[in-house]
Amino acid sequence: MTELEHFLRLKEKVLLKYQEHYPFFNGNWKSFSSQDILNLIDLIEKNCKQSISEKWVYTHLKPETNTKIPRRDMLNILCEFVGFSSWDEFVFIRKNTDSNEIEKPNKFKKYKLLSIALFVLLLIALFVFYKNHETTKTIELKNEFTNEKVKSDEVKVFQVKNDVKEELPVKEGNIEIDNDSKKKSKLIIQSPFYKSKTIDLNSQEATSTQTKKIELKPDDYAMMLKAFMLSDIKDWQTRKEQLNSILSDNLEVIVMLKNDLGAEYFDKEEFSQKLIIPTASIKKMKIIEIKKSDDDKIQFIRIKQE
Structure with a gap:
């Protein structure tokens, strides 16, 4: 079995591990949403004290097929997340154990966990119903x-x-x-x-x-940015100067595409150009996260298409 095949099995195990924490997710990597990606990153940080980026997930985990495996350090993080000490241990066990036995999903266990989760949710709903007003x-x-x-x-x-x-x-x-x-x-x-x-x-x-x-208290720069995206252009030169004053030179913009089709990345110049001459698609974008640099300029923006 090739290393790529081992990596595909590892991706399956990562999904199964994710379902242990979010039992109502019953999809695959193709249907893995942007919120699921943020949840997975948070789980890995908590369980492994390591971090992976959204871009890395889109590049290596979201695709249905892979042409090459990621770096060894990233493989070690994923293996630790699913219960192995390293990538070497994961490959060794797969080579020396009946693959059907270690890879076969325990459907009964999955349905049992789902039933328990539904029962717990029912108990919580009943408790809230009778106690909420108090x-x-x-x-x-x-x-x-x-x-x-x-x-x-x-x-x-x-x-x-x-x-x-x-x-x-x-x-x-x-x-x-x-x-x-x-x-x-x-x-x-x-x-x-x-x-x-x-x-x-x-x-x-x-x-x-x-x-x-x-x-x-409103964030002035963030409010200005939102206004730029929603308003019709009147003075493009003024808008260009204002954008330059509120956006960091190292700006990174991530636009989450509709229907989980991935993401687009823009730097300051590319993003500013879009806002200087706004289109109908700009007005359909929604800002969901903004981060500032040390000099209080906007350094990171996450946007969702609607």
Whole structure:
């Protein structure tokens, strides 16, 4: 068996390992979404204390066929993720063990895990149904300058209880949080368009009222960038100068293509050119992540096509 064939088997094992953490994913690498990629990267960082990039996943894991295997250090990371000490051990065991026995998926175990997950979800739903009105509190998220509600798709909110992090749904600019003051809890609010914010929910101020308003401070450069993408051009020279002042020279832009077709990459010059003379496709793009450089300029942008 060639090394490429070993690598294809390793990719299958990575998918099976991913399904242990996300049992409702039942697809393949072709249907592996951008969110699945972020989840996988996070799992590898937590379990292996190593990191892989999105670009690497698109290059080596997403394709249905591979013409060459990745670097040995990256193979070692994937092997550690699925339970082997290294790529050498993985290949050795495959060569010396009946391949059908080690590769055959345990369908019964998979369905059993799925049944357990569904049962647990049912219990959680019943618990929430009977207890939600007693233990939750509504919080409004508002723009600090305009006092308008923050758009639900422009912010992510996480509640951390006893070091367990859980993402909360945002509906019409409101969130529902666990109001159990006996548990150590905090809110982490993140957005590409607003400054990140962390709030201690056990403080006296946070527990004093049933409904609370949290004001988020807009990020000026991010708001300008969003406006450029949505507005019609009036003065392209002015826009070019403004973009140059807010974008880092080392800008990297990743555009996630529709239908999981991969991603496009742009540097500062390429991306600026698209915004200077915007098209209808630009207005259909949605910014989902922005990172700043040390000089506070925009250095990284992740965009999703809609």
